[in-house]
Amino acid sequence: MTTDVGPSAAPTRRAMLAGALGAAAGSLPTASWAADPEKLPSLPGPGEAFEANTLTDLARARAKVPYVAPKTNDVPAALKALSREVYETIRPAEGRAIWANRDAGYVLEPLLRGAIFETPVSLFLIEDGLVQPVPYDRAAFVSLGIELPDLTAETAFSGFRLRARFGDADGLTNFALFQGGSFFRLVAQGQDFGINARALALRPADSRGEEFPLFRALFVEVPAPGQPVVVHALADSESATAAFRLTLTPGPEASTAAIDGTVFARAEIDHIGLGGMQGSYLFGPLDRNRVDDLRAAAFSVEGLAIRNGYGEPIWRPVHNPQALQVSAFVDRGPKGFGLMQRARAYADFEDDRRHWEQRPSLWLEPQDDWSEGAVTLLEIPSDSELNENVFAYWRPKAKLAKGGEMRFLYRQHWSKGWPDPLPPEVARVCGSRCGHGSGGNRRLFAVDFEGEALFQPGDIDVDLGASAGTITRQDRFRYPERKTLRILFELDPGGERAVELRLALRRGQARASETWLFRWTA
Structure with missing residues (x-):
């Protein structure tokens, strides 16, 4: 059952019909305070062992010292001034992607800093249990009319893209993308990137302002042929650090991510978002009255699906409101939730450029007890189909005390179909x-x-x-x-x-x- 319908349910389902987000979804924070970087526990060095507890121990140690903001004003002008379109033309040179000379079924493509991606992310490979930093060589990249500068490996990268061979398909195509904040995306075979997942969210749409944790280091295990790719991610923010282990498996109909995360609190946290996911919704069949557009619809997310702890399946179509709306679906032990793209025909959109019908649905299943909390939905007014203005996440009821830890496990299904069972x-x-x-x-x-x-x-x-x-x-x-x-x-x-x-x-x-x-x- 649900308890969130009707005016008497105001304490469990809140509507903010006026106001705006203190920080737009997807933007990056400005640090209000910082500490001495020399006092920060260091990342593993070349040739050091990477064990099961390496990253969690590092995140725990970092949470005990004040936050050190990343340096973002050192992006060379030649890269910082690029438009998003020109930036996206930067690609690995022929045969220079990582693992291009192996029959691993994957290649890894480091992504440079530039355009809106200013935050440096340290990239490492793990092979035979040992750490090796990903080096920067400007000759390993090609671009359209851009002379790439010399950079250090510590300051060169903003994330990475994974390409994979799906089953018996020829060639390697997009599979995963880690870039910006603590965002990552997956697709199934033949899909376009759509929904963004967030490893951690803090105070979304909160009157105190949102805090955006950042990936600071990504460690990628070298995969054996036919096996998943394992990514270890370190996230950091003023209020918390976090360590994540993501096991990524490509699939023709659905790709999956098994996620094991632990958050460590620098300060008391009373509004944390787990399993966050966001996409775009400009208009559709429910709200065409203010739209003058020849397309039938424009969205990467059609609705929020929930299977609550009582076993009730819920479908909540999303829309583009005139003012920010927040909805909380109070629950205990949710069985799953996700942002779905159920419209799968060209005729549903008639968009010859964006092809929204090719965007994935994202369904999340907790793998441990998430106890009491609420699936929370934000719908943000938008006048652009590029704005990811729909955001859903699980908000635990319990606070995380300063110095406390919270571990959580879940599995994501990035799918062509309707993965919510x-x-x-x-x-x-x-x-x-x-x-x-x-x-x-x-x-x-x-x-x-x-x-x-x-x-x-x-x-x-x-x-x-x-x-x-x-x-x-x-x-x-x-x-x-x-x-x-x-x-x-x-x-x-x-x-x-x-x-x-x-x-x-x-x-x-x-x-x-x-x-x-x-x-x-x-």
Whole structure:
């Protein structure tokens, strides 16, 4: 069950219908204080052993000393002044990507600092249990009309890209990207990069301002042929340090990341975000009333799926609000949540450049007890399809005391399909639409449920409710050839500026569909 619908649920589901983020999602922080870098525990040196506890011990030690901000004003002008488009033309020279001369099924491409990527990230390889820094050689890169400067290995890189061979496919294609803040992305075979994952988030959309942890060092184990790639990541911020072990496995239909993370608190933390993920939503079938665009839709995220600790499957379509909205789905022991791209046809978007139908869904499954907390959804006003204005994460209820540690385990599925599992008797929402109603400010909604079980003998009951206003019309339309049942209803909000809507199908007392939730705003 959920407890987040209707005005009486205000303590568990908060709507901020005015204001803006203190820091836009994806931007980088400005350090307010720093310590002496010489007192900071150092990274492993060339030839040193890298063991299972090396990074966690390092993160724990760093959390006991004040934060040292990375130096970002030393990016050479030739790189800093680049546009994003020109920066992205910088590539490894032929045969110079790491592992290009091995039959590993992967190549690793270091990414230089430049354009908006100013934070230095130390890159290391781990082979036979020993650490080797990734060197910088400007002859190992090519670019369009750019003379690359000489750089040191300590200050050259901002992250890396992994290319992989998917199954028996010819050649190597995009698989993973680690760059900016504590962000990383994966794709399945043939997909374009879409949703960003965040290893750690602190105070998202908080009135005190968001704090953005940064990857400071990335250690990549040299993979054996046919085996996953293991990445060890050290993150750092004013309030915390963190160590992550990510096991990355490419797949034709879904790529996975198994993540083992531990956070160490420099100060008390009362708003932490685990399993963060963000994508873009400009417009779609639910909110075309303010859009003048020849495309059918423009988004990399269609909605938030949740399988809560009570076993209830929830589908919450996202939208582009006129003011920041925050929704908290209070839970205990969630089974999973994710930002989904369910629209998979060209006709869903008709975008010949972006091809949103090729972007991955991202589903997260905790692998240990996440106890009490809330799946939290931020929807940020946006006028650009390039803004990643939809952000979801798990917010634990418990605070992390200064000097405390928090370990967590989860698995991510970056998929072409709908990786959020449902029992066969439970229908899935396959479409949501909204338009002008019969008059005044009334709104007409159409929600499509898809599933074989909807057309088996027996009555289907509709459970529809609104937190305010009046439902003035309700109809259903059956489409057996598509295994789809459409529920059409009209909302008269009266003088209300926001209404929470809830819709589900039942067979008697048995659940027959996901629970569709939506917040309509004037």
